[in-house]
Amino acid sequence: MRLLFLAVLRPHTGNAVTAQRVRAHLEAAGHVCVLKDAFDFESPSEIANLILAENFEAALALHLYRGGRLLQGHRIPFGVIFGGTDVNEDANQRDKNTVMGRVLEEARFAVAFTESMKEMAHAQWPHAKGKIYVQSQGIATTPNAAFNWNTFLQRSEINQSADNLHIFLLICGLRQVKDPLYLVDAFSEWHQEEPNVYLVIVGPEVDPVFTREVKAKVKRSPGVRLIGEMPQEDLHAVVKNCFVVVNSSVSEGMSAAILEAMDLEVPVLARNIPGNAAVVKHEVTGLLFSNPQVLVLSAKRQNDRIAYSCLGA
Structure with a gap:
């Protein structure tokens, strides 16, 4: 089958990574899957021309609003995959909610990553x-075996001689929905009490205005x-x-x-929101926190035991 797949392909975002993985699976199953950036199209009429020119038999969209709205009114069958912000954020805006309902x-079908997203x-x-x-x-991890951790610490201006170095890693594109500044004050205060503690934020500069603020x-x-964006294997x-x-x-x-x-069997501390709570079982597969102070207090109390607690040991 010849498939059109619409998704927002902004580099290094979760939706872009997910779209590439979905396409790979579809192609491995024997289909032809043409992945297009939804932001390259302004209306369903442009998609109609593309469908005709490329002879697509069916379509798929990742994100109910950004991709799904472009597939309305065509004769070919299509399905949608919820992206996260469509259900969590866009659904709260009346106009977008109406469009997504249509x-x-x-x-023909819709896919949610979690039961809580389905219920919402x-x-x-x-x-x-x-x-x-x-x-x-589904995910796959491929750590770079040649990666030099000490060089990374040096480049990050982290004191490698600190006893029992604790690096808390926040991976996100610099945009407001990821809220990278949420933990900054709490970790900075903690670092001044215990110099072996660092918060390292790694990710691409997605929103230029917000990036300057960060x-x-x-x-x-x-x-x-x-730290700026890194190759996936290094990350x-x-x-x-x-x-x-x-x-x-x-x-x-x-x-x-x-x-x-x-x-990779690394402990996880996650903000207590529906998407995270669907993945992290509190005090079994990780810890959920409701504010920065709770996070830091919990980590301080458990200290080295936090790794074992988060892994359910």
Whole structure:
């Protein structure tokens, strides 16, 4: 089958990574899957021309609003995959909610990464009940065996001689929905009490205006470091060497960073939001926190035992 796959392909975002993985699986199953950036199209009419020119037999969209709305009104069957912000954020805007409801009316099926996301979608669009299925994401980790951890610490201006160095790693694109500044003050204060503690934020500069705000805040925050985007294999090596992976997002569909940390057997501390709570079972597979003070207090109390607690040992 010849498939059109629409997704937002902004580099290094979760949706872009997920789209590439879905395409790979579809092609491995013998289909031709043409992946297109939804942001390259403004209306369904442009997609109609593309469908005709490329002779597509069916279509798939990742993100109910950004991709799904472009597939309305065509004769070919299509399905949608919820991206996270569509259900968690866009559904709260009346105009977008209406559009997404119409997309679900026309879609043959919809896929949610978690049961909680499915339930939220059912609450917003009751007419879609019966066509929403849950399929969790799959991940693969490939740490660079040649990665030099000490060189990374040196480049990050982290004191390698500190006893019992604790690197808390936050992986995210610099945009507001990831809320990377949420933990900065708490970790900076903790670092000044215990110089072996660092918060390292790693990720691409997605939102230029917000990036400037993050850089300014980090610059005046002792113990907090900001690192630009890295090749995936190097990033996985950093994850494998860090003390804990943290997630501070306001909204998540299913965090690939959390899944990859778990795959590498690295402890996880995640903000208590539905997307994270669907993945992290508190005090079994990780710790959920409701504010920065709770996170730091919990980590201080457990100290080295935090790694064992997060891994369910």
